[in-house]
Amino acid sequence: MNSLTYVNLDQIPTRELIALLNSQRVRKHLVSHDLFDETSISAWVADKCREDSKIKCIVRAIKVDHEFAGWCAIQPLDDQYEIALVLGEHYWGIGITVFKDMVAWGIELGHETLIFNLMSSRPKYKFLNEIATNISECEIMNHAFTQYEIKLRNIKI
Incomplete structure (x- = not known):
């Protein structure tokens, strides 16, 4: 990996977004949704x-x-804010780097706490266990998740 950059989502061609979000390997770790087409992706x-x-x-x-x-994304979830992170399978190794950037964004945006929900199909990550102040199991849209509560004030990553 030479460079990691972030751009507005609407700068990505729809066919690339559709390919990612319809990938069976990626969908395994997301809540169930219909396959995207040109209209639904827009x-x-x-x-x-x-x-x-x-x-x-x-x-x-x-x-x-x-x-x-x-x-x-850092996006609203009920009365909290959550981290959302979706990577194509060829990029799964960069997740921690992106996560660290998102924590920095959370601090810049004034968040004290962020929630990171990982579907139960995902492995447990030692890294998350070490920085989370609370870990619990929850259900979102009829899917089981592990929920990591991360207080940003004293985080060391």
């Missing part, structure tokens, strides 16, 4: 752009060496 991007315009929120596409690798 609506999804518009929704994410609205999220990006909200106070304390950010939504970005991730590029590695100028290639689309995934997307990430």
